[in-house]
Amino acid sequence: MSLDQSLARKVVSTAAVLFLGTVPPYALAQNVPSGLLPAGANTTNPSAPFYIDPTGLNFSTNPPTRDPSNPNYPKATQIADGRLPPVPVNGNFIIGPTHPAAPEVTGTQTGTVYTFRMWSYNSKIYPTSLVRVEPSFDFINQYGRTAPGDFSTMLVPNCFTAGSNYCSEAGIWTRVVQVYVPRDARGQRALPFIVSGDGTPPPIPGGPPTQLIEPILFPTLDSLIRERRVPPMVAITVENGGQDAQGSERGFEYDSMNGQYAEFIETEVLPQVEKVAGIRLTHDPAGRIAMGISASGEAAFTMAWFHPELFGKVLSYSPTFTNQQWPHNPNLPGGAWQYHSQYAGPPPTQLLQTESFNVPTPVAANQSAGLPLVPNSPRKPIRVWYEVGDYDGWYPNPMADGMHDYVLACENMAKALAAKGYEYQFIFAHNAGHVDLATIKQTLPNAIAYLMGGYQPNGD
Template sequence: MKMKSPLVRLLSIALVLALTAAPAISQAPPARPTPPTRDPHTPGYVAAKELPDGTNAPPDADGNFILGPTHNPAPDMQPKDSVPQGTVVEFTMNSADSKFFPGIARDPNTFGTPDPTDPAKLIVTTSHPAPYTRHVAVYVPKQYVPGTVAPFIVGADGPDRALFTALDGLIAEHRVPVMIAISIGNGSGDAQGSERGLEYDTMSGRYAEFVEQEVLPLVESQAHVKLTKDPDGRATMGGSSGGSCALIMAWYHPELYHRVLTYSGTYVNQQWPSNPQTPHGAWEFHEHLIPTTPAKPLRIWMEVGDRDLYNPNVMRDNMHDWVVANEEMAKVLAAKGYHYQFVFARNAGHTDRAVKQQTLPEALEYLWQGYPIAGAKH
């Protein structure tokens, strides 16, 4: 047999090393399996009231409700010439100007791999500093009196035109207070290693502090409004990781926010980088934080779909079922005596648009229960 030259042997060794290292730590996420349809009466789920098809839960009732399978838009989700129309002021924010979020990104078509020593951790090596531009849209209702202090709602993944339309009708009907809506775009990407994931899935007060110190002053100056400092007049909302972010904002800063609205909240293990104080990310809300912490002054509206997400990535840690996560949230909120309303939507996927079109006006009305509304009927 002919012996290989030293150069050939070196090239062969280099090729073997390259091939064994190639898959390494980060890789493209596998195709997501179709989530199974869950039955709201599954053993272990919360007991919930079945609603007639096409109807919503009462806006003044706490507890658990099942709606669907039909999801028709609520009347207030349709623009009407007969109600006063708010104005929308828009501006952008650059990462270079932020001391809280200077910007990161994960390389395209990469994700990560579970830590071999801990399946609850995801190792991501393709995340790096990167700039972003953030879009912000501010809804100012026609009824707002310049110079007065107003309540407001902060929403994730903006601009949210559906929210602005709903508020036009609800404010005109005196079902919610005359409020400002601040719809903040994310810093791009999704999940672990991305700017959006860092902002929305991190279990800390950092995002609320970013909003307070960097976004709200711009809102006041750009839209010429004054925002209340009263936490009872401040709400947060969002869907998916934007939903868990909404609760994170209020949980870590209840002196800033008392009202939370979430669609398909990502109360799962998606935090990155890992934090030993909350090693399971937002799964910790129902696993440890809410059960072991004295009740906070929060009012919460939540929704999940029967075909919501289930293990959408490479982790198999039993902490990536959105339905179970939201069901567990309802359990622990009830046990601690919170004012909350939980809606399980039949025939609905993740952050289902039709469900939002059906429920958003009622959800907002529930959210603002107990807050003074000028001209409201009592």
């Protein structure tokens, strides 16, 4: 019996995933060094709004890190360095600190790539773009302001009424879509597929390399198909709408807590994919993986959460299950943080300032008090694989709202998914940063195989 088979048998035979090792002692609280958080951040009073929990944080690293054996985190299985958890096993796992690339990611690409471009003026769902105008691209993350007394609401005014040095205005977007069709995808049968946000346009000849997802995803999928670990399936990458975070088109599309982005992919992107590549895509959600990195990783979960009838699988690296939503939505004041955890601020009593950009999302009435979605909703027919690194993000902007610790958010999501009985695999990677390239190359083949495990085409 191999090490992986032995570990799989041991994990499956237990009612809960066991933590292998001892739990080190942790102080109940620590003082946060100056400069890591905006002035006024609450790190001392858990009963007050916007509490930021510094328990077990190591402030000698940048960003601050938490050991995955933190007693506030769900228990996880430690995997031997350089190895990965067994593909069919659900639960929480710790890998690293070294991340050898899987051989599949460097395989020979034998399929065909089709490329086309989309423009905002042809879109019914996103007919315009949000363009943030500011002194420099990262200005909002360093100097952006929040609503007075409310760290959870980022203020990005409409440029028509702006009295500040940064604002957001309407513009146009254009994006490249790339479609990888493997050589074995022949005939008229409907094909399963992966669709990923944050795709990139092809590199400019002689220019710097810009691609991240495509050079890894396409050969990996080709290798998995040749090895018969997954059926012949298509990979689709969709460029984002531009910029990042609040006030931008990328932030608006990926961080909004609604089904709009899933509807954009379903009604505007996928029909073009079928037309350009001359293929048919399955309508079976079990054969549709929504994938992404960072904000598009959170958006991948949002696609499945709001439209499980369209997307039944989620693959995400460093998902930002945090409060990035903009414009502010009083129905879900914690943004994506509310997937797994209670809104960290005071219960909203009125519509908060939205600065002419409010696009409220109807949700169940009991969500108005800031209750988390996953624990308070019926279990949905989706399977989830996601990863976070120990050096992932921690309060990268002025929103000291108690809802911006990327690692804590992923750990809390694991608790929520486990409690509701979801099929999921959560990977905590040692020695890994935000959207860590080495970790992606190590884990992507197994992640796809895990999500497609047991898939049977429905003949559509």
